[in-house]
Amino acid sequence: MSNRFMHLTNYSVNKESTSFVRSQNPDAEDCGSQWSFSGLLRYLKKNCKDIPTLISNIEDLVIKTIISAEETITTSCRYTPHKRNCFELYGFDVLIDENQSPWLLEVNTSPSVTCDDFLNLKIKSNLTADMLSLVGVKCKNPVEKKEKLTIANAYNEENFYWVKDREEERRGGFVRLFTRQDTWQRNGPKHLYAKKTAMYGTSSSGPRQNTKAYEEKLPPLT
Template sequence: VRLALSSVYSCLTRDHACIAWTGLSRKTPVLVFFAEAIVSKDGNIRSVGERYNLAFKIVRTESRLVRGILTSHGFHEIHPNSNDFNLMWTGSHLKPYLLRSLQDFQKVNHFPRSYELTRKDRLYKNIQRMQQAHGFKNFHIVPQTYVLPSEYQEFCSSFVKDKGPWIIKPVASSRGRGIYLVSNPNQIPVDENILVSRYINNPLLIDDFKFDVRLYVLVTSYDPVTIYLYEEGLARFATVKYDRGTKNIKNQFMHLTNYSVNKKSSDYVSCDDPEVEDYGNKWSMSAMLRYLKQEGKDTTLLMGQVEDLVIKAVLSAELQIATACQMFVPHRTNCFELYGFDVLIDSNLKPWLLEVNLSPSLACDAPLDLKIKASMISDMFSLVGEVLHSTFLLQRKKLIYRPSLLPDAEF
């Protein structure tokens, strides 16, 4: 086996653009991903993955972008029922028995118990626990929230002091589904599991429109905690100018910034030029920051607070997820996860965490989406560290040296 693997490594070119050498002795080759490969179809980029017979499977989700990036780097797709994969991309959590069966070279895109971060009720409870342990001010990153029906009386007591509006969210939904504003407790169902949060009625506006920011956060380990915040994101705008008056409380196109909601509006404006990042109802985050800086806002301070918010949110769920990893995940490098953080900035330039998304949308409905998301996914796969192990050598731990499988001409 050692002879077989050494013959593989000795034939790798150390200056190949798609190979980086890691580890203490810089002898472990990992694949480097390039976003432009999805368009260029460069055979030199594809050749490394093909030589190593790298395989992936996609389960319970549809992601053309992930599939396109992997295939353009020489991965081949296997049947969802096969376990001979290097990388598994799934839209939901894996069951414990599947996690326990992972080999050291295999990677999946979810940690066990990530719902501690992505379910709205669990996220709030975890942050509330950190507020109690470390001081309310140090973890004041979410609006005041109550989980109903269990905290209905506490909510009513708060409502007497602040009549709202308040925003209602199902505990486990996404894409703006089931979200609405109320100004009276009588408008709230008492027999459903929902969150009631104080509505931030002083949002920062651009050209009188409300917006929020989608941030992409990669966690590669919970022990130790290792977090990467992607340098670019998306600013998503409402399609109706903001008005604090209660008469418009039911206008979702004014109060909600979700793309999946506002794309249905007749006022939605899309941009077909990937080089124009500050037009229409979806901007790049960097374009938004440039605008704010021109308006005299301290964007350096703002992004420092955003980074602080991301770290504290992840730390609030660290214990539960790290414990689950110890129980179910056999190798430290098996799991990684991309989260979609939705952040609202108020008129005082304070960022508020609205929610954390499991499996954030990778749909590319506009050129700006593809520009940002393809680069982000490529960087993510490079950071995850896809070690160049040949699946036919290492699958199922059956390490049998058969020279016929390793003709020199193949490498």
């Protein structure tokens, strides 16, 4: 128990260990002391593990965690003028046991996006870019002269942007978990609404269709 590097998954602690191996190649996501999630899934798949089931269980864990904290989350956003005035990025620490069952360790609000090696830079820069694109932050050249907009024109311009570019088209590497086409089949109370469930039938989409999104390599930095 005295060896804190053995029992903690915290990167800020483990990177100080003398045996920590830093990433020297951003394309090598499954070597060294820190792997990408995609690299881990490819490794598990190579060793004949059931990746679709693991992904489904992790997604279920994330959904239920957010629902359990819904009241706290919505309360903190209650006094914002509009739902698009704020957003939050959550970092889930998940432990996977020998039976491929995920266990939630903690959820970090505003997780660190510090980049101190090549792999962190690759993952976190893409994460940050996709996050800002998803919430609708438009990229503008700070050198260009700023145009003066009236309140009405600014409002119309913002509304046009949100109508033209839907969240689904701006999600980048993010995967939508809730709600989606198979939400009722996965999360609905089937024992209470059996007739309604039968009416909806089975969905062709689901975690087995989305596994590829997690396994694909992150796009290179440009």
